[in-house]
Amino acid sequence: xxxxxxxxxxxxxxxxxxxxxxxxxxxxxxxxxxxxxxxxxxxxxxxxxxxxxxxxxxxxxxxxxxxxxxxxxxxxxxxxxxxxxxxxxxxxxxxxxxxxxxxxxxxxxxxxxxxxxxxxxxxxxxxxxxxxxxxxxxxxxxxxxxxxxxxxxxxxxxxxxxxxxxxxxxxxxxxxxxxxxxxxxxxxxxxxxxxxxxxxxxxxxxxxxxxxxxxxxxxxxxxxxxxxxx
Numbered sequence: 001x002x003x004x005x006x007x008x009x010x011x012x013x014x015x016x017x018x019x020x021x022x023x024x025x026x027x028x029x030x031x032x033x034x035x036x037x038x039x040x041x042x043x044x045x046x047x048x049x050x051x052x053x054x055x056x057x058x059x060x061x062x063x064x065x066x067x068x069x070x071x072x073x074x075x076x077x078x079x080x081x082x083x084x085x086x087x088x089x090x091x092x093x094x095x096x097x098x099x100x101x102x103x104x105x106x107x108x109x110x111x112x113x114x115x116x117x118x119x120x121x122x123x124x125x126x127x128x129x130x131x132x133x134x135x136x137x138x139x140x141x142x143x144x145x146x147x148x149x150x151x152x153x154x155x156x157x158x159x160x161x162x163x164x165x166x167x168x169x170x171x172x173x174x175x176x177x178x179x180x181x182x183x184x185x186x187x188x189x190x191x192x193x194x195x196x197x198x199x200x201x202x203x204x205x206x207x208x209x210x211x212x213x214x215x216x217x218x219x220x221x222x223x224x225x226x227x228x229x230x
Contacts (some may be wrong), residue, residue, distance in 0.1 A: 034062075048072050070181065075230075081226035083118040083125070084110040085219045094141060094157050095214040100166050100204035105139070105160075105216075105224050109134065117228065123202055125226070130197045132230035137159055137189040137203060140217040153177045155209035160191050161202045163197050172208050184217055192229070 017024035067073030088107030
């Protein structure tokens with residue numbers, strides 16, 4: 001291995017460090033290993049510089065101080081951990097009368113980047129790590145032909161529920177009904193929540209118009225996407 005000092009530059013594995021670098025490392029069979037510390041050790045660093053980088057062995061992620069020396073903010077350097085589900089159910093009535101109720105949108109798992117982070121039970125997804133999460137919901141529905149109520153005006157309303165409580169923005173549509181030829185509608189929500197470890201996520205709907213039934217339009221046309229953003 002060759003060490004080279006020239007002016008304020010250092011070259012490791014090269015005698016010609018790039019002019020824009022203070023440290024230039026080259027190797028074709030080795031990597032760079034930065035300090036590996038536990039969370040407690042990281043928090044014990046005295047006056048960590050802004051931009052200081054470490055590897056947290058407790059969570060298996062790189063972190064850097066995105067704050068100040070006096071008030072560190074150890075931000076993670078990581079890929080997005082996300083999960084996506086789409087519907088398989090096309091018969092359950094989602095135009096619930098009177099009260100919000102969970103709907104079966106967690107039908108088919110499209111992907112789960114971290115099975116230790118997201119766990120599904122029925123129509124409820126539990127999040128096991130505290131953080132900030134972006135949730136995107138898309139619902140496509142239709143009014144089926146059921147005698148006697150096909151011409152009633154239907155308007156489904158949806159909300160993300162945290163631990164069973166509808167929270168945040170509300171998605172709604174205009175009226176749909178058979179006798180006008182307007183049989184389908186869709187609603188879309190994007191919300192960001194601070195989630196505590198162990199809290200659950202579900203999708204709940206309620207009747208926004210009359211009591212005629214509404215169902216998911218077809219398999220895979222409704223979905224929910226959740227990603228940890230901090």
